[in-house]
Amino acid sequence: MYNELKGRDFLSLKDYSTEEIKLLLDLAVKLKSEHKQGIRHDILKGKTLAMIFNKASTRTRVSFEIGMFQLGGMAYFLSIQDLQLGRGEPIKDTARVLSRYVDGILIRTYAQSEVEELAKYADVPVINGLTDLYHPTQALADMLTILEHKQKLSGIKLAYIGDGNNMVHSLMIAGTKLGMEVRVATPKGYEPSADVTKMCQDFAKASGGKLILGNDPEQASIGADVLYTDVWASMGQEKEAEERKKHFQDFQINKKILGLADSKAIVMHCLPAHTGEEITEEVFESSQSVVFDEAENRLHAHKAILAALL
Numbered sequence: 001m002y003n004e005l006k007g008r009d010f011l012s013l014k015d016y017s018t019e020e021i022k023l024l025l026d027l028a029v030k031l032k033s034e035h036k037q038g039i040r041h042d043i044l045k046g047k048t049l050a051m052i053f054n055k056a057s058t059r060t061r062v063s064f065e066i067g068m069f070q071l072g073g074m075a076y077f078l079s080i081q082d083l084q085l086g087r088g089e090p091i092k093d094t095a096r097v098l099s100r101y102v103d104g105i106l107i108r109t110y111a112q113s114e115v116e117e118l119a120k121y122a123d124v125p126v127i128n129g130l131t132d133l134y135h136p137t138q139a140l141a142d143m144l145t146i147l148e149h150k151q152k153l154s155g156i157k158l159a160y161i162g163d164g165n166n167m168v169h170s171l172m173i174a175g176t177k178l179g180m181e182v183r184v185a186t187p188k189g190y191e192p193s194a195d196v197t198k199m200c201q202d203f204a205k206a207s208g209g210k211l212i213l214g215n216d217p218e219q220a221s222i223g224a225d226v227l228y229t230d231v232w233a234s235m236g237q238e239k240e241a242e243e244r245k246k247h248f249q250d251f252q253i254n255k256k257i258l259g260l261a262d263s264k265a266i267v268m269h270c271l272p273a274h275t276g277e278e279i280t281e282e283v284f285e286s287s288q289s290v291v292f293d294e295a296e297n298r299l300h301a302h303k304a305i306l307a308a309l310l
Helices: 018-036 059-068 093-101 113-121 137-152 166-177 194-207 217-221 238-248 255-260 291-309
Strands: 050-054 076-081 104-108 126-130 157-160 181-185 210-213 226-229 266-269
Touching: 018 076, 018 137, 018 291, 050 059, 059 076, 059 104, 059 126, 059 291, 076 217, 104 266, 113 126, 113 238, 137 166, 137 266, 137 291, 157 166, 157 217, 166 181, 166 194, 166 210, 194 210, 194 291, 210 217, 217 255, 238 255, 255 266, 266 291
Parallel strands: 050 076, 050 104, 104 126, 157 181, 157 226, 181 210, 226 266
Antiparallel strands: none
């Protein structure tokens, strides 16, 4: 059922239709269920994935590496320091060389333009493992987690509280394509990209979903089915961390915010978390937190991407 996606790149969920995202989610559900039953696959037997990392990683690296292994393939971790990229070799040359060796390339880096250039010159699928603009593999795992806990996606009210970063961009895309009501509350001056916002408003119109942006975390949280947050300072913004704390101190998921949400609301965080900042320890460790289900689902969502594309 997933052969129609074979050979595709996975640079952003904006490139995938609602039906294609649902197809990947269905495949992730299937692969997770079979994994829990002890059913093993060799879908990717003999296939290889090159993993280029220009940013630190725990979940992305481990989930893709283990995912390739569980599907019968093999992954090769390549830090930027290990490659000639780190010594000035053009991305387009690296793309063409690796395409002769491997069946797919995962890259985690800063600029989205680097991922797009890699994909332009590679002859094999390129997967975006995170850039400063998007984090599509995480967003797919998040949709899987919400689906598991709420049994649906269309009509779900998702409130994101925090920075208008790569994570919220991908949640906005996925949510509006899947008919969700996505509410985003950020401090003034830290709103999501205007271009991404306009694009997602169009997606929402097409799907029957909604996109609501504002600067009031309490208003965004009222009746929400899902509360979601991320660190106040992402990778590469460490020097801004202290300044950001001043602006973000009221944008925390805490007991008060949780009390405004639906009584059966779930709490999500893409990790790593800085408890005491964007989320309190009390809420992070509460029974409504599904953070570690969400982390586990990186494995199953990523296996679906690999199985479908490679």
